[in-house]
Each structure stands twice: as C-alpha cells, then as structure tokens.
Amino acid sequence: MFTGLFPLIKLILRRDRVKLPIWIFCFTAFLLLMLPLLHEMYGDAASLNTLFETFSANAAGIFLTGVMDSPTFGALMTIETLLWWGLAIAFLNILLIVRHTRQNEEMGAQELIQSCRVGRSTSLVAVLIIAFLTNLIITVALGIGMSILNYDSWSTGQAWLYAITMGLFGMVWAAITAIIVQLVDSARSAVGMMAGILGFAFLLRGVGDFMGSPNAAGIIQPKWFSNLTPFGWAQSTRALTHPDWLPILIPIIFIIVAASVAFFLMHKRDVGAGIFPSRKGRSRASHFLKTPVGLAWYIQKKTFIGWFVGISVFIAVIGALVSEMSSVFDANETVRQLIESIGGTGALIPAFLSTMLALAVIAVSGYTIQGLNKLRSEEASGYLENVLATHLSRIKWLFTHVGIVLFCGALLLALSGAIMSITANIGTEYNINVLDYVLAALSYFPMVLVFAGAYVLLFGLIPRAAATIVWVYYGFLAFATWVGPMIGLPQWIMGISLMEHFAAVPADNLNIAPLIVCSVVAIAAIITGTITWRNRNLTTS
C-alpha cells in the first residue's frame, strides 16, 4: 500500500503547486478578514444585542446561517463564517480528491501510474494525505489567526477549537468523496453527486436548526437530525461561544470509517471503472438527437437537470418556511412590535421572499455560466472538431447552445418565482399573487443575459480564460449580495456587483433602466463574441 507513496505525493504537489497554495491562502485570508470587518460594524455590545434579538426572531435566517447562541462577537462570527466557509472547504476537498482519483483515471494517467512500482491503493493514500495536510495547514493558520485577532471575545483554546472544527469538517468531505469516486463512473458524476450530497446535508441541517427549540438556558438547540450532518457536527462544538471539545470525536471517527470503506471499495474494482457496470445503449440515434438542437440539448441536459432539482428543492423549502415564520412572530412580543414597526407581516413576507428571489437569481446565473461553459469544453475535448467538419456552421452551433441555456435560464427563473409563492401560500392565510412573483423573477433575466454575454464575449476572445474570469466575477457578486451589507462593504465596491443595481422585486418597485442597459450591453457582447469566435482558430486545451 505504501510502495511508491512519496513519488505520488510529489506528483500531486507538483500538479497543484499553484492551485493549492492560492486556495489555502484565499480561504484563510478571507475568513480572518471577516474578523476586523465584522468587529468594526457590530463589535459593540448594543449592536450585538440587537442582532441577537433579530436573529432569534428570524427563523428563516437560522435556516441559512445556523443559530446565534448568545449576544457575543463569537456567536456572530460563527453564524457568519462557519457554514459558508464550511461549504468552501468542502468544495476544496471534493475537487482535490476527484481530480487526483477519478479524473486521473479518465485521463488514462492512472493506468500508467498503476503499471509502475506502485501499490494498488497508493494513489488514494497519497491524495488523502495531501487533503489531510491541506486541512492541517488551514487549521494551523486559522488557529493562530483567531488566537491573535480575538477581540477579547474568546480564549486561545476556543480559537483552536474553531480551527480544528473547520479542518475536520474539510477532511470529512474528503473522506466522503473518496467513497463516491469508487462508485460512479466519471469525474463529472462524482462532482455532481458530491454537490448533491453537500446540498442535501446543508438543507437537512437547515431544517433541523430552523425547527429547533430553546433549552433550559434559553439557547436554541437544533432538532436531532441536524446532528446527522457534518454541518451539525461542526456547529455542535460551539467553539466561540460555549466550547465543547467532545463533538470533535464524531468527525474523527467518521473519517476513519469512511476512509476504510473507500479502501475496501477500491480493492473491489478495476481501474477506470466504477462498481456499477456501464449499461449498453441504443444502436440508432433518435430523430431529435440527430438535429443540431437535439445534440446540443443532449449535451446540456445533465447540467440543467442538476440545477433544476437543486434550485426547486431549495426554493420549495424557503417557501415552506414562510408558514413557520408567522408562528414565531406571534410567540415573541418584542419581535412582534419590531415587525409591526416596519410595516407589519404584510410587508415582511414580501421583503423576505424578494431577498430569497435574489438568491435564486444568483443560482440561475450560476447555471447559465456552467451551461455556457459547455461551449469551451466541447471545443477543448475535441468533440467539436468532428461536428464542425460537417455542414453545421460555427454560428449556428453557438446560437443553438446559447439559445438553449438562455431558454432554460428563463424557465428556471419563472419556476423559482412560481414555486416560492405557491409553497408560501400552502398552509398559510397569505394569498400571495403567484403571477407577481413569476414576473418579478423574469424581470431579472437581463442579469442572466449579462453573464451569458460576458461568457460568449470571452469565449470568442480568450477561450481558455473565459470560465475562470466569469466565475470569479460571479463569486464576487454572490459574496457582495450575501455578505456585503453585513460587513459594510463600501458603496463603490458594492456598485461593481450587478445585483446592486437591480431593485428587490416584487417588494420594491421595478427599476426599468438597469434592465435595458444590461440587455443592450449583453446583446452587444454576444454579437461581438460570435464574430470573434467565427474568426478565430479552433483550439483544444
């Protein structure tokens, strides 16, 4: 099992010598940056108290951030960072493991490696060691950082508990991924499945936290099923508030068990295959598949279905939470007064849903980018070469894909609005106008169009960098929308994010101007991108 271990470890480090350090640095730096930023805005006792009251009342917020245990800076830091950075470190580990296991096999590299003096499971050992070291480095960096920048809100021991919680959380996801890559038959399926598991775990924890009730000390305890998820385990150490070291045993045991299962499965399968055998297919292509639209749809199908399921489930749960919210408001006198002062529940629900709609729009934009990235992946993989050698023109091919993605994007927007309002109506006395929400969602289409335009433009000009650039801007936009107001990002930075310029419909009134500007710019970008695409060489990676 250990033959050839060091060369393999060196290989992984060499391949990721730029990527890993950047990820580790960004992750740690941004997290530690939250400390001064949050403290600046809300560090004083008065603000913390107000926040505590608001968060305890806003059950739906708990769904997304977890419980704020106490009016302390530690509690605030936890709800702002634990889950979100948790997602980030989960992705870091997932992508790392898939890259050096499944993806290796797909590239054929695994065959070559395995034919050398290397044990059967050595590559898995190697990548798990790298994951462990990565998580360890992050833990140490966080531990040191949070001990220094503690604003007298927590002890050094607590800082290290937080860091270790985060590191273990990452390792848990590495272990789960190690199992999944043994079961599925492609790297893409592995990442897709992990995203689904991650989403499900987050959702389960969210519902559990949301439905929690206060214990004797008045601290809200999540319902038991929260603790079935790695997110729940991470939260239960309550590092920065009421530290409890015992819960770290759960992830540790889980990691050991999961890793063992992964090795067991690895010994049972061939290199390049999954445990589930591949099935045969059809010997003739259907009529639809033979058309340019049919072929493009085949290529786009999986991406759309994945996002469709994810967004639908997420939105349905949000809508369902609305009915729960009213009972919380009735129970708490202070909260009821607070709410009545801002216009009553009549104003609160639309405001809340409009914010959630904005999140749905961000999700749909993510789908748009991933769908359009098929343009590049078809080109880079060499599949496009065969297609362009037929009498399908470049422009028709491009427009077919862009058309499908934009149509599906609009569909997802409309669906988000519809599902959200319908589920909010069920079981409550609210009678939200579904059409209002569908139209409100569709009014965000110009934003989706802008992402499409940006991608197509870059695809024509600098195809290799297109995905990276657009995703980075997307990440910024998501971050600014979600965390921006909380940490008081200056207005000029917020202004770079498109979302700032869109009104939060339907609660606010629609602002036509940004819609027109965005549409015009996006269409111009698409046209320019198409022209440059027509005039450039076809390049594989």
Next chain:
Amino acid sequence: MCYTISMNVIEANNLVKKFGSVTALNGLDLTVHKGEIHGFLGPNGAGKSTTIRILLGLLKKTSGNVELFNKDPWSEPVQLHRKLAYVPGEVNFWPNLTGGEIIDILGELRGGLHEERRKHLIRRFQLDPAKKFRTYSKGNRQKVALIAALASEVPLYIMDEPTSGLDPLMENTFQEEIRELKKADKTIFLSSHILSEVEALCDRVTIIRDGKTAAVYTLAELKKEHANLKKVFLEEYGEK
C-alpha cells in the same frame, strides 16, 4: 493573374501557417486531382494535421492560397462540408453516446447517411453499435469514425491516420472499401504512417517535411526510381 477553374479538388500554393512565433507550415504546395487517392506523408510534427485542419476550415491560414473545389475553406465551410467526410487522427467523441448513435448523428449533420452502406459497413468492420463510446477499445473507436465517414455519399474523403489501431484484418477491409470508393470516382486524401497501406492504395503521394512540400511522387515514379516507399522515406528523411 490568370483565372482558371481547375480540375483539382484540393489546391494549395505556398501555404503558410504560424502560431505566434512557431511556424507550422512554411510554404506548402499541394495538388489533389479529382478521382485520385492521394497520400500525405511526413515525419511527426511536419505539419500534416495542421494542413488538414486548414482544409477543414478549423484553422485560419496566415498567408498563401488554399482552395477546395475552387472555394476558400475558411470563408465557405458550410457548403464545402456538404461535399466532404472527415476521419480525425485522434478520435474523441461523447463518451456516453453509443457508436451507432454517433454514426447517425454525424451522418445526419453531413446531410444524410446511406442506410444500406451503414449496415454493410457495420457488419464488415464488425462493430457493436450499441456499446457506449467510452467502453470501446482504441481500434473500435477508430471504426466508429471510419464508418461514420464511409457511410456518407460525398465526393471527397479527408482521412488523418484512419487505420491506426486497426488489426490486419480490418486494415484489409479498409483497403477494400477505399478501392470501392475509387471505382465510384471519389477523391480520397489520406494521411498515413503505414507505408504499405499508402503503397497499396495511393495514386500519388505528397511528402511534407518541416512545413514544406519535400517531394511529390506518382507511384509509378516511385516504383521505377526507388525500391519502395520505406526506402525513400528513411533515406531522405532519416538521420543524415
């Protein structure tokens, strides 16, 4: 300048292609007559695939002249592609589609498959069309690309190392099918490293080296002046 419509299916004069500072083609001359099987040989990295990609309109030439059926392949690819079928050097197809589906898709995008020929070719090349592409061995992947091209009814076939990976029996089958095509007055542009295959099939041969045309032979010339193609290749283009 004299304007003539040539009987040449493919014509290239002083074709140059640069990628930044790297010169892939440095003044290539190429002429392929209608109805002939034309071989295209050269050392690895000489520019064969680059030439083919330019003919397919996938790459834009830097300078020089290139025409397919008297048209510019870069500015009129759609019409030209109705008249040709392409077998790629590296066969990359969507991994979860079956061989049969891929053949059908490419056939339809080329303007139609000949049903009888499709059946005939699948049988002759012994391909199982219901298997997913990624489960095929290397040779069988090659067959998918071959059958997809040979099943179309077009005047020109451009083939880039089409038989690499095929066993001797399939190589034989390939040669027979190509001879059938020639009888039907089709033109075939064949890039290959398999010298015996080139000798057995081709009427004329262009040899490319360092991005330039090094020599053009008819097979008759070749047989008269040199013992065989291998000797020519190794002597002239081997290490001095």
